[in-house]
């Protein structure tokens with residue numbers, strides 16, 4: 481009698497660890513968990529960056545661009561997005577200043 485028969489399970493073995501996703505650039509694992517949302521990038525950031533954490537080696541990367549270095553990418557996006565916001569604010573202040581100088585000129 482062999483106890484091997486107990487293991488006679490021909491269904492494909494599936495170890496569910498996180499969701500099947502973009503392969504990890506570091507170890508090639510296809511399993512990852514959603515990482516921390518870079519809140520400082522706002523909803524705009526969600527369109528460009530989706531942080532995921534590899535279930536095997538714990539490497540954190542961007543599912544939208546796995547080859548990129550995530551901290552660098554986050555920083556660049558933060559600068560880009562906040563820079564645009566800052567430019568918008570500066571434009572408003574600039575127009576306000578222009579309007580003030582024009583109305584005060586008399």
Ligand SMILES: [Zn+2]
Pocket residue numbers: 504505506507508509534535536537538539
């Ligand atoms: Zn990995």
